[in-house]
Structure formats: C-alpha cells, structure tokens
Amino acid sequence: MTCRIATVQMEAVPGDVDANVARIAHLVDDAAAGGADLVLFPEAAVTGYDERAFAGPLPPFTAGGWWTRVQDAVDRTGVTAVVNTAFQREGCRTLSDVILAPGREPLVAYDKQHLHDSERSLFTPGDHGASFVLNGLRFALSVCYDANFPEHAAAAVSAGADVYLNSGAYFPGGEHRRDLHYAARALDNGMYVAFSGLIGAPHAFIGGSAVFDPVGRRIAAVDEGEHVAFADLDAGVIAETRAQQRMWADHRDELGPHRHLGSLETSGTTR
Numbered sequence: 001m002t003c004r005i006a007t008v009q010m011e012a013v014p015g016d017v018d019a020n021v022a023r024i025a026h027l028v029d030d031a032a033a034g035g036a037d038l039v040l041f042p043e044a045a046v047t048g049y050d051e052r053a054f055a056g057p058l059p060p061f062t063a064g065g066w067w068t069r070v071q072d073a074v075d076r077t078g079v080t081a082v083v084n085t086a087f088q089r090e091g092c093r094t095l096s097d098v099i100l101a102p103g104r105e106p107l108v109a110y111d112k113q114h115l116h117d118s119e120r121s122l123f124t125p126g127d128h129g130a131s132f133v134l135n136g137l138r139f140a141l142s143v144c145y146d147a148n149f150p151e152h153a154a155a156a157v158s159a160g161a162d163v164y165l166n167s168g169a170y171f172p173g174g175e176h177r178r179d180l181h182y183a184a185r186a187l188d189n190g191m192y193v194a195f196s197g198l199i200g201a202p203h204a205f206i207g208g209s210a211v212f213d214p215v216g217r218r219i220a221a222v223d224e225g226e227h228v229a230f231a232d233l234d235a236g237v238i239a240e241t242r243a244q245q246r247m248w249a250d251h252r253d254e255l256g257p258h259r260h261l262g263s264l265e266t267s268g269t270t271r
Contacts, residue, residue: 001135001136001137001234001235001236002135002232002233002234002235003037003038003134003135003136003137003163003232003233004034004035004036004037004038004230004231004232004233005036005037005038005039005040005163005194005211005230005231005232005233006030006031006034006036006038006039006040006079006228006229006230007039007040007194007195007196007209007210007211007220007222007228007229007231008027008031008039008040008041008042008045008196008209008228009042009196009197009198009199009207009208009209009222009225009226009227009228009229010023010024010027010041010042010045010198010199010226011198011199011200011201011205011226012042012044012045012046012047012048012049012198012200013048013201014047014048014049014050014052014053014201014202015047015048015050015052015053015056016048017046017047017059017066018066020045020046020047020048021046021066021067021069021070022069024041024045024046024070024073024081024083025069025070025072025073026073027039027041027228028070028073028074028077028079028081029073029077030228031077031079031081031228032077032078032079034228034230035230036079036228036230037079037080037134037135038079038080038081038082038134038139039079039080039081039082039228040081040082040165040167040194040196041081041082041083041084041167041196042084042167042168042169042196042197042198042209043084043095043143043144043167043168043169043197043198044084044085044086044095044169044198045083045084045085045167045198046059046066046083046084046085046086046087047059047085047086047087048201048202049169049198049202049203049205050202051118051122053086054086054093054119054122054123055122057088058086058087058088058093059085059087059088060087060088060089061087061089061098061106061108066085067083067098067100067106070083070100071100071106074100074101074102075102075103077102078102079102080099080100080101080102080134081099081100081101082097082098082099082100082109082141082165082167083097083098083100084096084097084098084143084167085098086123089108092123092124093122093123093124094111094112094123094124094126095111095112095115095119095123095143096108096109096110096111096112096126097109097110097130097141097143097165097167099132109130109132109141110126110129110130110141110142110143111124111125111126111127112125112126112143112144112145112146113125113126113127113129113143113146113152114145114146114148114149114152115145116144116145129141129152129155129156129159131156131159131160131161136235137162137163137233137235138159138160138161138162138163139161139162139163139164139165140153140156140157140159140161140163140164140165141165142156142164142165142166142167143166143167143168144166144167144168144169144170146166147164147166147168147181147182147185147193147195148177148181150184150185150188153185153188153189153191153193154188154189154248156189157189157190157191157248161189161191162191162192162233162235162238163191163192163193163194163233164185164186164189164191164192164193164194165194166182166193166194166195166196167195167196168195168196168197168198169197169198169203169205170197170198170205170206170207170208171203171204171205171206172203172204172206174206175206175208178195178197178206178208179208179210179218182195182210182212183212183216183217183218184216185212186212186213186214186215186216187214187215187216187245187247188247188248189214189247189248190214190215190238190241190242190245190247190248191214191238192211192212192213192214192231192233192238193211193212194210194211194212194231195208195209195210195211195212196209197209199225199226207222207224208221208222209221209222209227209229210222210229211229211231211233213237213241214237214238214241214242214245215241215245219231
C-alpha cells in the first residue's frame with residue numbers, strides 16, 4: 001500500500017480569507033499535477049497566523065463558506081486536502097484541521113490540543129486525537145506545538161497511525177527544534193511524519209516543510225519560498241522499520257518508582 005503526499009510551504013495573508021483560499025485551491029492543483037493523493041497545508045492557512053486576525057471575526061464553518069472553492073478543487077482533481085484554519089464554532093474558537101475529500105462533505109476533524117503562548121487566551125484546546133485512512137494507510141492529525149510532546153505522537157501510533165501529519169508555523173530561531181522534533185517523532189514510533197509550514201508575514205515564518213521516513217531521515221523538503229514537496233509513503237517500509245527498530249514496541253508503560261540515591265558529594269565540596 002502506498003500513498004503520494006504533497007506537503008505545502010506557503011505564505012498566508014493575515015485576515016484575507018479570500019486570497020488565502022484562492023491560493024490553497026491553486027496549490028491543490030499543483031499537488032494533483034505532481035501525482036499526489038493527499039495534500040497537507042500549514043497552520044492557519046485560511047486566516048493567516050496573526051493575533052489581530054485571530055481576535056477579530058473568524059470564518060464560520062457554514063454552507064457555502066470559504067471551503068467551497070477548495071472543495072471544488074478537491075472534487076475536480078481527486079486529491080484529498082488537510083487544511084488548517086482558525087475559526088469560530090459552537091461558542092468557541094479553535095485552530096482546526098478540516099479534511100476535504102473528493103465527493104464527500106468537509107469534516108472538521110481535529111482541534112489543536114497543545115496551545116502555545118498567546119494562543120491560550122484566544123482559543124479552546126481540543127480534547128481528542130483523530131485519524132483517517134487513505135490508500136490503506138492511517139494518518140493521524142496534529143498542529144504545530146502538538147508535535148513537541150512525544151506522547152501525542154505515541155498516542156496516535158497506539159491508535160494505529162502509520163503517518164503523523166503536522167501543520168505548523170515556526171518563528172525565526174526555531175529551525176533546530178523544528179527539525180529535531182519531527183525526526184524524533186518519526187524514529188520513536190517507526191512512522192512517516194509530514195510537516196507543512198508557513199512562510200512570510202507577519203512574523204517572518206521560516207517554513208521548513210518536509211517529510212521524514214520511519215527512521216527519521218528527511219526524504220522530501222522545500223528549501224525556500226512557496227512550493228510543494230512530494231514523497232511516496234509505503235506501508236512495507238513502515239512494517240520493515242518497526243520490525244528492525246523496536247523502540248515503540250519495546251517501551252514499558254510502568255517503570256516503577258524513582259529512587260533518589262542521595263548526595264555523593266564529599267564534605268566541603270563546592271561548585
């Protein structure tokens with residue numbers, strides 16, 4: 001079983017939903033031209049990642065809303081899209097992944113669970129994980145800061161995930177942490193990890209869109225600018241990796257109490 005994924009690197013104009021949706025629809029076409037079955041977009045691709053935009057009116061998820069143009073592109077090309085947006089629903093604001101699949105109604109699938117810094121005063125965190133199956137592979141959803149927590153990806157694998165999708169927006173200086181986290185999540189769990197990152201305004205976002213194989217090697221990446229990277233995900237590679245690299249299978253849930261052995265310093269030792 002295989003699946004070709006396209007991971008997008010793009011700039012989203014803060015607060016300009018129409019312009020961003022038009023760009024997303026165009027990038028769905030680009031993904032289709034590259035033979036993708038699935039395309040992943042960055043965090044807040046619809047609204048832009050901007051505190052002022054987040055605090056103002058957010059696009060609701062209603063019939064005939066912003067998603068219609070993207071759904072048209074999905075239906076026309078046959079490519080499934082995972083699009084992240086900030087929006088208002090059910091009396092709260094969330095940073096959420098929406099799945100748009102050919103011939104199906106859009107699904108608000110996952111709300112970001114780990115909110116970062118100023119997000120905590122603006123959004124409500126999600127209360128559950130989520131995954132879906134495409135081409136025989138199970139894809140788990142996550143948003144940016146979620147991937148900083150090993151237990152989030154581990155929970156996804158426990159639920160049967162083969163691939164960990166992450167939509168993000170990293171600030172300048174976050175390159176090392178970003179790449180380390182995604183490679184580690186892949187190696188720890190013997191699964192593919194795909195990351196889609198914002199670039200540009202208003203915070204000089206640094207992109208870094210990439211796909212990592214089940215041992216944590218980067219197998220596709222966007223170097224700079226707005227572009228799409230492609231990778232072929234193979235269930236056989238996952239199975240082979242998990243048979244050879246058994247960290248996830250061999251982990252122990254219960255390690256017993258921690259014992260403090262006291263100080264080994266001699267009298268008069270100073271630091």
